[in-house]
Amino acid sequence: MNATDLINPKEKKSRSVQCKEAMAGYLFIFPTMLGFLIFILGPMLAAIILSCFSWDLLSPQESHFIGLTNFSRFFSDPRAAAVYLNTFFFVICEVGLFISIGLLVAMALNRTFHPIIQYSIKISYFFPYVTSTAVAAVIWSFLFGTDLGAVNYYLGLLGVNKIPWLTSTDWAKVSVIIVDVWKNIGFYSLMFLAGLQNIPAQLYEAANIDGVNGWQRFSKITLPLLSPTVFFLMIIGFINSFQIFDTPYMLTRGGPGDATRSVVMYIYEHGFSFYDMGFASAVGLTLFVIIIILTIIQFHFSKNWVHYR
Amino acid sequence: MSQLQGRRLNPANIISIALIGLGMVVMFAPFVWMFSTSFSTVREAYSLPPRWIPSAFRLDSYQRVIKFIPLYLYMWNSLKITGLITIGQLIFCSAAAYGFARLRFPGRDWWFALLLSSMMIPTQVTIVPIFILMNRLHLYNTHASLILPGLISAFGVFFLRQYFLTIPEELEESARIDGAGPLRIFTRIFIPLSGPSLSALAIITFLYFWNELFRPLIFLSDYNLKTVPLAMVMLQGQYGAGNTAVIMAGASMAVLPVLLVFIVAQRYIVEGIVLTGLKG
Numbered sequence: 001m002n003a004t005d006l007i008n009p010k011e012k013k014s015r016s017v018q019c020k021e022a023m024a025g026y027l028f029i030f031p032t033m034l035g036f037l038i039f040i041l042g043p044m045l046a047a048i049i050l051s052c053f054s055w056d057l058l059s060p061q062e063s064h065f066i067g068l069t070n071f072s073r074f075f076s077d078p079r080a081a082a083v084y085l086n087t088f089f090f091v092i093c094e095v096g097l098f099i100s101i102g103l104l105v106a107m108a109l110n111r112t113f114h115p116i117i118q119y120s121i122k123i124s125y126f127f128p129y130v131t132s133t134a135v136a137a138v139i140w141s142f143l144f145g146t147d148l149g150a151v152n153y154y155l156g157l158l159g160v161n162k163i164p165w166l167t168s169t170d171w172a173k174v175s176v177i178i179v180d181v182w183k184n185i186g187f188y189s190l191m192f193l194a195g196l197q198n199i200p201a202q203l204y205e206a207a208n209i210d211g212v213n214g215w216q217r218f219s220k221i222t223l224p225l226l227s228p229t230v231f232f233l234m235i236i237g238f239i240n241s242f243q244i245f246d247t248p249y250m251l252t253r254g255g256p257g258d259a260t261r262s263v264v265m266y267i268y269e270h271g272f273s274f275y276d277m278g279f280a281s282a283v284g285l286t287l288f289v290i291i292i293i294l295t296i297i298q299f300h301f302s303k304n305w306v307h308y309r
Numbered sequence: 310m311s312q313l314q315g316r317r318l319n320p321a322n323i324i325s326i327a328l329i330g331l332g333m334v335v336m337f338a339p340f341v342w343m344f345s346t347s348f349s350t351v352r353e354a355y356s357l358p359p360r361w362i363p364s365a366f367r368l369d370s371y372q373r374v375i376k377f378i379p380l381y382l383y384m385w386n387s388l389k390i391t392g393l394i395t396i397g398q399l400i401f402c403s404a405a406a407y408g409f410a411r412l413r414f415p416g417r418d419w420w421f422a423l424l425l426s427s428m429m430i431p432t433q434v435t436i437v438p439i440f441i442l443m444n445r446l447h448l449y450n451t452h453a454s455l456i457l458p459g460l461i462s463a464f465g466v467f468f469l470r471q472y473f474l475t476i477p478e479e480l481e482e483s484a485r486i487d488g489a490g491p492l493r494i495f496t497r498i499f500i501p502l503s504g505p506s507l508s509a510l511a512i513i514t515f516l517y518f519w520n521e522l523f524r525p526l527i528f529l530s531d532y533n534l535k536t537v538p539l540a541m542v543m544l545q546g547q548y549g550a551g552n553t554a555v556i557m558a559g560a561s562m563a564v565l566p567v568l569l570v571f572i573v574a575q576r577y578i579v580e581g582i583v584l585t586g587l588k589g
Contacts, residue, residue, distance in 0.1 A: 021412055024491040028408030031401045034418060036459035040427045043438035050438060057441070105332060108325035123575045124333045127340070128543040130578065131567055132520035133559045134538035138545055139339045142346075142553055150342060182335070187582065194583050232586075243431050246522045248540070263521075265435050271437050272527050284434040292429060 045218060051282035057275045070162050070282035080283075082258050083266045090244050090262065092178070094242045095237040097181045102188030107222075109189065122193070128184035133183060137250030141166065144251075159277060169259035170254050176260050180247050188233055195229035196222070226304045236297060263287050290307050340564065349372065354553040368434050370558035377555075378540055379533065380562055389537040390452050391518040394459035396576040398514050399507055402465030407495050409466065410473035411481065421470075428463045430477055432512060432523065440527060454528040459518060468585055470507040473499055509581030516578070519567070 051070055056062040073078050105125065109118055128136060143150045144165035152162045165175045203221050212220070223230075245264040248254055254261035263283070271280030340359055346354050347364035374380060390509055409421045410412075439466040443454040476499060484494050500507070522538040529535055535543070570579065 011342075011527075016414070021491065022414035025408045025412035025414035025417065028412060028491070028495070029405045032405035032461060032466060033424070035401070035458075036427065036463070037422055038442075039439060039458040039461055040430060040435060040463075043435035043442070044430055046438035046441075047434050050441075055441075057444070105329065108329045111322050111325050121329055121333055123571075123579060126335050126575070126579055127358075127568075127571060128336055129517055130520075130571055131340075131564055132522070132538050132541070134520075134522050134541040135563050136339070138541050138556060138560055139343050142556075143339060143342065148355050148357065150357075153357050154358060167310075182339075186336070190579065190583055191586050194587060239431075243433060249544070251524070256581075267433050267436075268523075268527070271440070277441065279439050281434075281437045283413065284431075284437065288431060288434045291431060295429070 047083075047281045047284060049279050053278040055277040055278060055281075063278075066278070069281045071286070073279065074283055074286065078161055079258055079266065083261050083263050085260070086173065086261060087242060087244065087263045090177060091238060091241040093177045094241045094244075095234060098176070098184065098188045099233060101181065101185055102233070103192050103226075103230075104254045105185065106192030106196055108210075109193050122190065125189050128183045129186040131183075133246035134250050136183050137179055137247050138177070141251050142173050153273050162280075166252055167256060169256055172256060172260045176244075176248050176251055179251060180241070180244070186212040188237070191229060191233055192226070195226050199225045225308045228308055231298075231302050231306045235295060238298070239291060239295065242287070311578045337491055343557045343560050343564070346554055347561045349554050351552050351554055352555070359441050362423045370552070370554040371562070373552070373555045374544065374559045374562065378535075378543055378559075380537075380540055380559065381531060383535050383537050384566065386452065386534060387519055390455050390459075390536065391515055393456050394518050395514045397456070397460040398462050398465050399511055401460055402462050402504070402510065403469050403500065403507065404495070405466045406469035406473050407491075407499055411494075411499075412491060421466075424463050425467060428467070436524070436527065444527065450529060450531050450534065452529075452534065455524055458524075462514070465514070468510060469503065469506055472503055505580075505584065508577060509584040512574075512581040513579050513585055 045072060052065060052067055053063050054069075105111075109121060144152075146152060146162055146164050147166060149165070151165065155163065163171055165171050199222065204217065205224075206256065243264055244262045245268065248260040248262055249265060249268075252260045254265050264287070267280050267283050267287070270276045270304045281288050329583075342359060345360050348366050348368075349360060350367065350369075353364065405424075409417060437442045439447070439458060443449045448454045448457075479509045480498050481494055484498060485535060489497070520538060521536075525536045525539050526542070529539065540559060541556075541563060542557045
């Protein structure tokens with residue numbers, strides 16, 4: 001550094017300074033990028049290659065190239081349709097409930113002016129979110145017991161017949177959704193609350209002066225200004241729910257039959273119970289592609305309804 | 310506050326608060342039932358109506374759990390794995406974030422875009438090749454197999470870089486004039502100024518990996534290496550058909566550390582998660 005550098009600080013730095021900065025830059029990103037190559041990019045490419053192989057874990061030299069056989073095997077497996085339908089069902093129901101209930105809770109929370117009350121409600125909704133899904137699902141597996149579970153007992157007091165929560169193929173799916181929504185609703189409520197509190201009060205004041213009613217206030221001010229948050233949470237909820245594993249695994253182990261088996265459970269079963277690694281990789285790739293395509297579609301349609309300020 | 314409903318106790322407000330209160334009960338009820346059942350006898354656990362307050366504080370079930378599995382060891386395992394991953398991520402992600410935010414080098418933005426795109430790749434796609442890799446490296450059934458991949462977080466880098474970009478360049482300039490190199494600028498300026506962001510990342514990282522089930526289920530088979538969520542799987546397998554009280558005792562012990570941390574640090578946890586959500 002000499003005097004001219006001080007006078008013109010924004011001027012191009014000397015070659016050696018640039019070189020040193022570049023070296024520093026590479027050094028700073030090196031650990032992460034090395035890890036990225038070893039644990040993300042490498043495995044991603046390996047998964048693509050693996051999906052075209054019949055891979056024998058114990059004797060890799062026995063593995064052989066089988067082209068797209070893994071994929072055709074998957075598409076002709078009736079269980080494949082079942083696990084995908086289950087997963088779609090989970091995703092649609094869960095995201096729908098996350099957004100609607102989360103928003104309702106946030107709006108109700110927003111009306112609570114007493115800071116201590118609002119705060120304690122906030123954190124109580126949040127507690128299930130920080131616990132492990134394993135613990136939560138195990139607790140609910142008992143609460144959902146057909147004859148001895150607490151849920152059916154209280155429903156019985158209201159005159160409702162016993163519901164076979166975990167033993168009926170239809171109700172088991174509902175049970176998974178209930179547990180997942182119960183566990184995660186705190187996150188969505190909190191995000192919506194933050195979004196609501198970001199809406200400037202002046203807008204509502206102006207609306208009040210114009211004599212706008214409640215529904216109009218909601219549809220013309222709240223919803224449009226909240227749409228980026230809604231979109232963000234939709235994408236997050238969608239991607240997370242597509243990968244659902246912990247809840248159905250701990251609640252029903254995928255049962256009864258395959259009623260609650262998700263795509264990831266299917267991958268887990270084939271990859272780590274049957275050690276059919278090529279096949280599992282292939283299925284994993286289908287999951288990846290479907291998530292990407294559906295996310296792109298959502299982004300495309302978001303232009304129609306998401307308003308950015 | 311952006312709503313102007315006024316502090317009147319109008320019907321809408323009352324209904325809202327009532328429903329919210331009901332929701333609160335639903336949020337807590339399963340945990341209250343869990344604690345209560347953990348203290349009951351086997352028979353009591355199955356009796357109806359459900360007991361919300363234990364009749365006596367029996368520790369039998371808890372003793373059964375400890376006899377069956379080394380739960381304290383599992384908590385230590387979880388702490389070790391989660392702690393190392395969290396610290397590692399804080400170090401590596403902040404370093405990379407600084408490099409991408411403030412240092413200039415050829416291909417910088419290209420590398421960053423590549424890293425960012427990996428956020429779209431679900432764990433389940435890479436899990437099989439990583440499993441094979443760990444096998445080859447003889448790291449299967451070790452904690453390293455969980456820790457090493459966990460040190461990489463594209464989200465962490467993205468999140469911290471967003472924050473670093475808001476740190477004024479003048480601070481750097483004056484430090485540079487004083488002769489400070491990138492390392493000193495990083496450690497003396499950027500890190501100290503990033504308290505909230507770093508703790509937010511630490512919190513969500515810690516929570517995520519402490520509660521993780523999928524990877525430990527796959528990579529850990531040794532009895533002594535398991536983590537807390539796996540302990541629940543084991544209890545379920547052993548006592549699922551018969552002894553609810555024991556399983557609930559295990560669940561209570563698993564939840565207790567989280568509950569304590571939550572009570573002490575709830576404000577930071579809540580703020581941290583909202584912060585990462587808003588920035589992300």
